[in-house]
Amino acid sequence: MTKTGTTRRWKMIVVKLRAEVARLRRRLQRERAQARPSGAAAPISPLAPARFPRLPPVAGVEFASCAAGVRYSGRDDVMLARLAPGTRIAGVFTRSATRAAPVLDCQDKLARGAAAGPQGAAIIVNSGNANAFTGRAGAASVAAISAAVAGMLSIPESRVFSASTGVIGEPLAHERITARLPDLVSALAPERIEPAARAIMTTDTFAKGAGAEIEIAGVPVRISGIAKGSGMIAPDMATMLVYIFTDATIEAALLQDMLVRLNARSFNCITVDSDTSTSDTLMVAATGCSAAPAITEADSAEARAFEAALGGVMRDLAHQVVRDGEGATKFVELRVSGAQDDADAHKVGMAIANSPLVKTAIAGEDPNWGRIVMAVGKSGAAADRDRLSIRLGDLLLAEKGQRAAQYNEADAAAYMTRQELLIGVDLGLGEGAATIWTCDLTHRYIDINADYRS
Amino acid sequence: MTKTGTTRRWKMIVVKLRAEVARLRRRLQRERAQARPSGAAAPISPLAPARFPRLPPVAGVEFASCAAGVRYSGRDDVMLARLAPGTRIAGVFTRSATRAAPVLDCQDKLARGAAAGPQGAAIIVNSGNANAFTGRAGAASVAAISAAVAGMLSIPESRVFSASTGVIGEPLAHERITARLPDLVSALAPERIEPAARAIMTTDTFAKGAGAEIEIAGVPVRISGIAKGSGMIAPDMATMLVYIFTDATIEAALLQDMLVRLNARSFNCITVDSDTSTSDTLMVAATGCSAAPAITEADSAEARAFEAALGGVMRDLAHQVVRDGEGATKFVELRVSGAQDDADAHKVGMAIANSPLVKTAIAGEDPNWGRIVMAVGKSGAAADRDRLSIRLGDLLLAEKGQRAAQYNEADAAAYMTRQELLIGVDLGLGEGAATIWTCDLTHRYIDINADYRS
Numbered sequence: 001m002t003k004t005g006t007t008r009r010w011k012m013i014v015v016k017l018r019a020e021v022a023r024l025r026r027r028l029q030r031e032r033a034q035a036r037p038s039g040a041a042a043p044i045s046p047l048a049p050a051r052f053p054r055l056p057p058v059a060g061v062e063f064a065s066c067a068a069g070v071r072y073s074g075r076d077d078v079m080l081a082r083l084a085p086g087t088r089i090a091g092v093f094t095r096s097a098t099r100a101a102p103v104l105d106c107q108d109k110l111a112r113g114a115a116a117g118p119q120g121a122a123i124i125v126n127s128g129n130a131n132a133f134t135g136r137a138g139a140a141s142v143a144a145i146s147a148a149v150a151g152m153l154s155i156p157e158s159r160v161f162s163a164s165t166g167v168i169g170e171p172l173a174h175e176r177i178t179a180r181l182p183d184l185v186s187a188l189a190p191e192r193i194e195p196a197a198r199a200i201m202t203t204d205t206f207a208k209g210a211g212a213e214i215e216i217a218g219v220p221v222r223i224s225g226i227a228k229g230s231g232m233i234a235p236d237m238a239t240m241l242v243y244i245f246t247d248a249t250i251e252a253a254l255l256q257d258m259l260v261r262l263n264a265r266s267f268n269c270i271t272v273d274s275d276t277s278t279s280d281t282l283m284v285a286a287t288g289c290s291a292a293p294a295i296t297e298a299d300s301a302e303a304r305a306f307e308a309a310l311g312g313v314m315r316d317l318a319h320q321v322v323r324d325g326e327g328a329t330k331f332v333e334l335r336v337s338g339a340q341d342d343a344d345a346h347k348v349g350m351a352i353a354n355s356p357l358v359k360t361a362i363a364g365e366d367p368n369w370g371r372i373v374m375a376v377g378k379s380g381a382a383a384d385r386d387r388l389s390i391r392l393g394d395l396l397l398a399e400k401g402q403r404a405a406q407y408n409e410a411d412a413a414a415y416m417t418r419q420e421l422l423i424g425v426d427l428g429l430g431e432g433a434a435t436i437w438t439c440d441l442t443h444r445y446i447d448i449n450a451d452y453r454s
Numbered sequence: 455m456t457k458t459g460t461t462r463r464w465k466m467i468v469v470k471l472r473a474e475v476a477r478l479r480r481r482l483q484r485e486r487a488q489a490r491p492s493g494a495a496a497p498i499s500p501l502a503p504a505r506f507p508r509l510p511p512v513a514g515v516e517f518a519s520c521a522a523g524v525r526y527s528g529r530d531d532v533m534l535a536r537l538a539p540g541t542r543i544a545g546v547f548t549r550s551a552t553r554a555a556p557v558l559d560c561q562d563k564l565a566r567g568a569a570a571g572p573q574g575a576a577i578i579v580n581s582g583n584a585n586a587f588t589g590r591a592g593a594a595s596v597a598a599i600s601a602a603v604a605g606m607l608s609i610p611e612s613r614v615f616s617a618s619t620g621v622i623g624e625p626l627a628h629e630r631i632t633a634r635l636p637d638l639v640s641a642l643a644p645e646r647i648e649p650a651a652r653a654i655m656t657t658d659t660f661a662k663g664a665g666a667e668i669e670i671a672g673v674p675v676r677i678s679g680i681a682k683g684s685g686m687i688a689p690d691m692a693t694m695l696v697y698i699f700t701d702a703t704i705e706a707a708l709l710q711d712m713l714v715r716l717n718a719r720s721f722n723c724i725t726v727d728s729d730t731s732t733s734d735t736l737m738v739a740a741t742g743c744s745a746a747p748a749i750t751e752a753d754s755a756e757a758r759a760f761e762a763a764l765g766g767v768m769r770d771l772a773h774q775v776v777r778d779g780e781g782a783t784k785f786v787e788l789r790v791s792g793a794q795d796d797a798d799a800h801k802v803g804m805a806i807a808n809s810p811l812v813k814t815a816i817a818g819e820d821p822n823w824g825r826i827v828m829a830v831g832k833s834g835a836a837a838d839r840d841r842l843s844i845r846l847g848d849l850l851l852a853e854k855g856q857r858a859a860q861y862n863e864a865d866a867a868a869y870m871t872r873q874e875l876l877i878g879v880d881l882g883l884g885e886g887a888a889t890i891w892t893c894d895l896t897h898r899y900i901d902i903n904a905d906y907r908s
Contacts, residue, residue: 098831168824364904370622377552402589450818
């Protein structure tokens with residue numbers, strides 16, 4: 001055999017082997033990408049809205065955000081909102097017994113009357129570190145941030161409301177935030193709400209916003225809100241970080257009553273993973289900068305119109321949090337009816353929505369309604385097996401304690417392939433009802449949470 | 455260059471490339487195996503004991519099992535246990551509001567005094583179908599099976615206790631079971647407890663058994679138990695299917711008291727996925743066939759010795775259920791102390807054990823104790839952030855409301871790679887304590903439950 005012949009043969013072998021190595025590397029990469037999102041560029045939730053909505057500009061609010069390097073690099077992680085003098089504030093917060101330092105601070109300030117006042121106010125939020133379970137140092141960080149913001153904006157410290165979201169248990173390097181305050185203040189502008197919504201994201205895959213515009217006595221009033229939340233979502237009294245701004249003029253106490261009432265039917269009715277955050281915060285700031293007359297009576301047409309619009313914005317934001325549930329591929333609405341009372345209906349809905357067996361069946365597009373029966377049974381609510389009925393959209397699956405006569409597995413399986421599911425459960429006992437929103441439980445939830453330090 | 459020199463160089467390149475191809479193929483295979491179990495042959499849990507234990511033969515009990523084709527093919531799916539005349543029965547059952555037909559039947563029979571009697575008794579269990587949410591047809595199936603067993607064994611129907619485990623909501627083809635009764639009865643033999651344990655498995659990856667032998671007044675008394683359970687494990691009053699046999703002679707009421715007490719510290723302290731089954735059943739049958747004297751006084755040394763042995767068997771079986779938790783790769787013991795009372799400690803332990811964020815962090819070997827703080831906070835138990843301390847084995851992670859001064863991430867991360875983890879949580883409030891056992895939440899749980907129709 002000639003030398004060139006031999007070389008050609010070796011070359012061919014090497015070329016083939018190199019191609020095989022390249023092929024295997026590609027495949028490994030592809031399969032890993034499918035199994036695990038790369039930390040940096042998490043894919044956007046398939047349930048995300050097409051784009052961030054165009055929000056109505058709310059008179060009396062300005063936003064700024066910046067990259068302070070609290071934990072993330074290459075992205076904004078602090079947002080500041082400046083609120084006009086006289087702004088009324090309402091808020092509800094997590095009921096966790098291990099609340100984060102800024103949550104305790106906000107609650108304390110509101111309890112001491114900071115909801116109303118002639119001065120301006122501010123909201124400052126960082127992502128990447130929750131400043132939770134950080135002891136006295138955590139409270140000191142909140143105080144340092146509040147004092148710095150108050151000084152820069154010439155407002156009282158008691159009117160500075162802060163929040164932190166991210167890793168629990170690590171000290172917050174608050175000086176990284178205060179060092180950027182001059183830049184933040186000089187960047188304040190009314191239209192910068194979308195970058196603000198981006199700055200407060202953690203495992204979120206899209207920025208969340210919702211708005212409404214109504215007229216009060218013929219004068220326009222605007223509501224614009226932003227939210228973050230994706231995992232550790234099972235709000236108890238409030239959820240995640242949600243900030244809603246309006247230029248309406250409204251009494252602080254009336255606004256607080258509305259917020260509590262609306263929260264019970266929006267954020268308190270969603271769950272991603274049954275885990276309640278240490279930082280859940282929902283605040284509404286009413287600047288009073290619209291020319292519309294003040295809303296002072298709970299029973300007035302104006303109050304009802306405003307409450308309906310605010311409720312719509314809150315529900316929209318709550319749905320967006322579910323749509324960005326960690327690893328979610330299905331958006332599920334659970335309508336529970338016929339319960340002994342509304343509290344029981346809520347219990348049943350949450351038991352179904354939090355059941356890992358129900359959530360994995362939904363992920364697998366399996367119309368496994370037996371698991372819904374199981375969840376009703378364990379919920380602790382009054383239930384009678386023989387009065388229970390279960391529907392998927394318009395399909396009746398089960399009634400009178402057994403599979404429905406017209407049950408057709410193929411129809412049910414076809415329904416389950418939809419991206420948005422409606423599950424109806426009627427307990428057949430009374431008038432109690434509740435609607436709960438949740439998502440499925442997929443491999444990606446495990447990928448995100450076996451890696452991400454949150 | 456010489457021909458041999460060239461050949462040697464080519465050879466070296468080819469050898470390296472071939473090694474790389476082999477390495478990539480192995481890695482691809484390994485990662486695929488980790489990501490997805492092949493549906494047919496579920497791998498045995500890495501936490502499984504080496505083998506089914508050698509159980510002491512209990513006088514007065516015989517077992518048989520067979521393949522009736524209820525749902526599975528190619529494996530036994532029915533087990534029958536015949537109990538000697540005079541056998542005392544105690545039982546605790548799921549508190550689910552949607553209990554399965556055989557659970558309701560067992561509870562009814564025990565309430566009517568079937569726990570004690572001069573006649574024999576029987577336990578019959580099928581896997582593959584839970585006979586739950588099957589309406590009147592479900593109750594009729596239980597009655598048909600009871601009547602057939604009673605007729606074959608010449609015992610009263612009231613002394614036949616049945617259970618079914620598997621899919622919820624599908625009618626049980628009980629005639630497949632009754633058709634095999636003659637074969638089952640003729641196969642009854644005292645030593646066939648291991649095949650019986652296998653016949654009641656569903657998603658279980660190993661058969662579960664535990665036994666003890668003690669002496670009462672110098673005479674040997676034996677206890678042997680079997681269990682099944684892997685998913686839908688968050689027992690509320692009892693768990694899954696557990697049958698324990700003893701030849702002790704003991705009053706039925708005394709046995710029932712012991713069972714309730716021991717259950718509260720064994721099966722009621724485990725959770726795999728927070729989902730409570732519709733079929734949970736725990737029964738103890740005391741045949742009285744040992745020559746040992748009867749246990750009649752709760753305060754006697756004999757009662758205490760028997761209770762300790764029975765408790766050991768129950769805890770062993772409870773741990774085996776956790777070790778076979780769907781997709782489990784870690785066995786976790788949670789020791790909660792310093793709670794206001796035991797109930798609060800139990801609440802805190804369960805909140806941690808059921809938190810998907812804690813369970814995925816354990817799967818990812820991430821010492822993410824912030825999630826434990828979160829779970830304590832959401833548990834509903836009295837807790838004071840500043841008195842809470844958290845340990846991993848001997849490592850102190852957090853105390854006094856913040857990260858411990860001596861915290862070392864590398865040590866904690868190294869501890870997390872163990873297969874058996876001990877997590878200690880002290881609330882610093884009182885004397886309440888509880889120990890809870892659980893497992894991690896992995897991709898395999900989702901694989902199993904997005905496919906398996908249970």
